[in-house]
Amino acid sequence: KAGVTQTPRYLIKTRGQQVTLSCSPISGHRSVSWYQQTPGQGLQFLFEYFSETQRNKGNFPGRFSGRQFSNSRSEMNVSTLELGDSALYLCASTTLGPRDTQYFGPGTRLTVL
Amino acid sequence: KQEVTQIPAALSVPEGENLVLNCSFTDSAIYNLQWFRQDPGKGLTSLLLIQSSQREQTSGRLNASLDKSSGRSTLYIAASQPGDSATYLCAVLSGYSTLTFGKGTMLLVSP
Numbered sequence: 001k002a003g004v005t006q007t008p009r010y011l012i013k014t015r016g017q018q019v020t021l022s023c024s025p026i027s028g029h030r031s032v033s034w035y036q037q038t039p040g041q042g043l044q045f046l047f048e049y050f051s052e053t054q055r056n057k058g059n060f061p062g063r064f065s066g067r068q069f070s071n072s073r074s075e076m077n078v079s080t081l082e083l084g085d086s087a088l089y090l091c092a093s094t095t096l097g098p099r100d101t102q103y104f105g106p107g108t109r110l111t112v113l
Numbered sequence: 114k115q116e117v118t119q120i121p122a123a124l125s126v127p128e129g130e131n132l133v134l135n136c137s138f139t140d141s142a143i144y145n146l147q148w149f150r151q152d153p154g155k156g157l158t159s160l161l162l163i164q165s166s167q168r169e170q171t172s173g174r175l176n177a178s179l180d181k182s183s184g185r186s187t188l189y190i191a192a193s194q195p196g197d198s199a200t201y202l203c204a205v206l207s208g209y210s211t212l213t214f215g216k217g218t219m220l221l222v223s224p
Contacts, residue, residue, distance in 0.1 A: 004156075031210045043202070043214035056211050090156055094210050101147065102212060104157040 002027065004093050004105035012111045018079040021108045025072050025093030032074040033102065034066060037088040046089075049074055078110075086112045115140045115207050119215035126193055127223055134188040134218045136203030141181050147212070148177050148188050149202040157202065161188070193222045 005024045013019050025032050034046040045058040049068035066076040072093075078085055088109050092102040116139045126132055136146070145164045149157040161170045161177040163186070169178040176189040190197060200219045204212040 033210045033212070035212075035214075042216045043204075043212075045211050045213070048210045050210075056208065058211075088154075092157075092210070092212075101159050101162050102206075102210065103159065104149075106156040109154070 004091060004103050006089075006091055006105040006108050008108060009106065010109045010111075012113065013081050014113050015081055015083060017081050018077065019081060019110060020075055020077045021089055021091075021110075023074045023076075023091035023093075023105060025074070025091075026103055029093035029095055029103075030072050031094045032068060032072065033092045033094075034074070034076050035090045035092065036060075037090060037107070038086075043090070046076065081112045083112050086110060115143075115205060115213040117203060117205055117213050117215040119201075119203055119218050121218060122216065123219040123221075125221045125223065128193060128195060130193050130222075131189070131191050132193055132220075134190070134201055134203075134220070136186040136188070136215055138184045138186075138205050138213070140207065141184050142207065143181065144206040144208075146177075146179055146186050147204050147206070148175075148186075149204065151200045151202060151217070153200075160201075190220075193220075195222050195224050198222050 031050045033048040037043045048056045052068045063079045068074045088107045090107045092104045094100045094102045120135045147162045148160045163179040174191040200217040202217045204214045
């Protein structure tokens with residue numbers, strides 16, 4: 001069974017630009033969550049999607065948005081990039097229940113110059 | 114608001130030692146607790162998941178315990194090896210699929 005895949009793996013952008021990251025969950029997993037990891041703040045929850053609906057959202061500004069498609073693939077978008085958005089963005093997928101193991105992708109390393 | 118703390122922040126041991134990593138959380142209303150491993154620049158690998166009704170889980174040389182009432186979990190690694198060198202993260206699931214992570218323990222096992 002293929003794992004969680006994220007594309008692209010690395011991105012370099014400049015301040016003010018926007019970026020879209022993609023996540024393909026494990027086949028059969030309908031829940032996708034996104035996390036931001038920085039050296040200072042650690043891993044922080046961004047949002048979670050289940051069956052194309054956002055069920056939960058972390059404490060991030062509106063510049064961070066996401067969506068999920070009918071095939072469970074998810075994208076997150078960051079508009080008007082700031083230097084502080086430089087981070088490793090991880091997505092995780094899980095099966096139907098909230099008690100299941102979360103499987104993480106390799107992440108997308110975003111650098112904002 | 115759930116907060117997760119991991120102690121120590123870093124640990125350096127010689128190969129073969131048994132070691133314990135600690136995790137504490139402030140809100141005992143959790144569904145489960147997971148221990149992850151993260152190698153530099155990589156994603157997270159799930160090591161062990163303990164449901165809120167369980168007290169411990171074992172996988173090979175790893176054993177994780179959970180005391181939900183006191184808000185504590187420990188990860189025990191037996192006979193450590195250089196390949197165990199990584200950052201170990203503790204995370205609790207409090208709602209839907211939202212994990213709250215600790216800052217991690219960076220482990221270095223020297224040959």
